[in-house]
Amino acid sequence: MRADLLNDLNAERAARRAAILVTEIPSGEQRLVRAAEIAGDPLAGVLAKHLAAGKSGLVEAEGRPVFLTVQVPPVRLVVIGAVHISQALAAMVGTLDLALTVIDPRTAFATPERFPGIDLVAEWPDVALGQGVLALDRYCALAALTHDPKIDDPALSAALRAECFYVGALGSRKTHAARVGRLTEAGFPPEAIARIHAPIGLPLGAVSPAEIALSILAQIVAELRRAPKPEAS
DSSP: OOHHHHHHHHHHHHTTOOEEEEEETTTOOEEEEEGGGGGGSTTHHHHHHHHHHTOOEEEEETTEEEEEEEEOOOOEEEEESOSHHHHHHHHHGGGGTOEEEEEOSOTTTSOTTTSTTSEEEOSOHHHHTTSSSSOOOTTEEEEEOSOOHHHHHHHHHHHHHHTOSEEEEOSOHHHHHHHHHHHHHTTOOHHHHTTEESSOSOOSOOOSHHHHHHHHHHHHHHHHHHSOOOOOO
């Protein structure tokens, strides 16, 4: 690989941005396609498909073999609220290769005993997400689970501003209608607020914390694999 391509690939990795190294076979000619550039690339369709899957591989493109080396950032799941659903999520995320962080200012809930081995941040979300404790980006999913607007709303606002690929919030439709009103007053446009999955999770008829956690993870995976996350150039 040329040194300039390696440097560019490492720069994208460090910035948590996705990219694809396209290698022509058998000539060996290479070029780097950043996620923000895919839509305008001649191989846009196949590049988008592989980026969404997060998988490298050999493909046939325009009648010739091409190897795609796909680089995507590790996906983070940020959960707001150290609640029972969060505990169930903690037991499931390991098999999905998701890095889980639980944020809750209520130290009686956010304890290592309740969340062994999990990254816990005992801060208010506006502090944790707004002052560099944890940076959100397009490869983060955020689930707000406290039912408390003082805790959930700042986290949802941060997730929308960061354009997280998934944003979900626990609560009934009535609860979400009130939430929409508050976010509208805070200056978020309707199209941004519409990105919030609420009520959170796929409609599985879930009842128990474990079932709700399963529905949330299923919805996150569906959104993650639905399409590549566009990135600003």
